[in-house]
Amino acid sequence: MDESDFHDRVTRAGEIDDPEPITAATLETLGETLSSGQAEDVAEYLPGEYASTLTDASERAGDDESDTDGEAAESISRAAFVERVRDRAADYAGGGIPDETDELRPRVEAVTEALQETIPREEQRGVRSQLPEDVESLFTGGESGR
Numbered sequence: 001m002d003e004s005d006f007h008d009r010v011t012r013a014g015e016i017d018d019p020e021p022i023t024a025a026t027l028e029t030l031g032e033t034l035s036s037g038q039a040e041d042v043a044e045y046l047p048g049e050y051a052s053t054l055t056d057a058s059e060r061a062g063d064d065e066s067d068t069d070g071e072a073a074e075s076i077s078r079a080a081f082v083e084r085v086r087d088r089a090a091d092y093a094g095g096g097i098p099d100e101t102d103e104l105r106p107r108v109e110a111v112t113e114a115l116q117e118t119i120p121r122e123e124q125r126g127v128r129s130q131l132p133e134d135v136e137s138l139f140t141g142g143e144s145g146r
Contacts, residue, residue, distance in 0.1 A: 001118065003047040009117055014110025018093065024053055025088035026111040029081055030127075031057025032074050033135065038126050045119045078134035082108055105138070112139045 003020075010019040027046070031039050031054040039058035043051035061074045076084075082101050085108050090097040098104045116124055116139060128136050 001045070001047055003049060006047050006050065006114060006118065009114035010110050013113040013117075014106050016107055016110055019111075021089040021092035021097065022085070022107045023050065023111050023114075024092050025085045026108050027054045027115075028057045028088055029076075029084045030112075030115075031055065032061040032084075033076055033081070033132075034058050034127065034130050038123075038130055042115075042119055042123050042127060045123070046115075075132055076135060077132065078137060081135050081138070108138055 007019040007023065010016060010023055016022060027050050034042070034054075036055070036058045039055045043055045046054060079101065082104055086097055086099065086101075086104050089104075098107075115127075119127075124139075128139060131139075
């Protein structure tokens, strides 16, 4: 899968004119919440640049490769998750990202839905197991995917 295919999945899942900033920002923020092992597992199914975004964020969050218990790199609330996505997406896009959480959340969910369509169910479960319950709610599409 290339970036264009992933962008198509994001735009089908939500009304997004330019999927790149919100996609990169969501995957970077998600990477901060996952163990390095889980981030690497998910990255196998993502286009190259997004795979790097996810794994680099996990590494920056301080989760080293000696982590064998699969714990998340960082615990975060849904509000903080969406706020980080907003700030990063605005940086990537040079502005033009909704400030209101209610407007941004469907865009984040479009990315998470596209991610769920891309990764196998086993990886979906692994991701969800590491997310705080309120962040897990951003993965509204249920277990779809491969």
